[in-house]
Amino acid sequence: MPNPTVCLTVDFDAVSPWLHMGDFGDSPVQRSRGRFGAEVGAPRVLDVLDRHDVPSTWFIPGHTIDSFPEPCQRAVDEGHEVGHHGWSHTQPGEYESREAERADLLRGVESIKGLTGSEPDGYRSPSWDFSANTVSLLADLGFEWSSSGMAREFEPYELTEEHAPPDGPYEVGEPVGITELPVSWQRDDYPALAYSGGHAFSDETAVFDHWRRQFDWMYEHVDGGIFVMTVHPQVIGRAPRPAMLSELIEHAAGKPGVEFARMGDVV
């Protein structure tokens, strides 16, 4: 029995990336993509999850919690887990100091405490990137797990304080006590389906077929595999994708022994 687990993860970025990342300028139209995610996309995703009665993990920037409390509260009320995703959706490597990154992390913790009543155990970095300080900050602040790295495909591993001098050998380093549930750009709706930086989005049928075949591969080849799927309400929430997400859930749930779980429960 392959004993597989599906972790559906929802990166509820809303307006924050359009404010805190890249060179989008002061653009109400870019921000409207985030508004769509909060006002239309998130309720559609929650409807799909509710219909199939599957748990999920929502990584929510504090900026989203403070700006759009209603869909965040609905996610909590319907049993979904909330993980840390920065207060602002700033790529960690962009912080000018360890203190600035730490301050944003602490502000994000406060927003989540206000929403759920407790501090988050898990973290996913904005843009799936770490600064040189991120791992030690997460360890200092007591995070138990992360979902941002790519050193494995379907198996958890331990985060380490690595040593990576450009002029010497790379060393993985010692574990810091944080379990990593790895992500993959191949199982993320954003690069495949969002218009960004002049790149056209892909044919949806091909993308969902690709995800289905990845799941089937894991089911056949990996004992105890964890299928981490990442979606964004502002991307997956656009027609007809909610129906396609629903079909993907049905496909996975239709295989014997498959469980859907929140990341914290898996850890």
Ligand SMILES: [Zn+2]
């Ligand atoms: Zn994000």
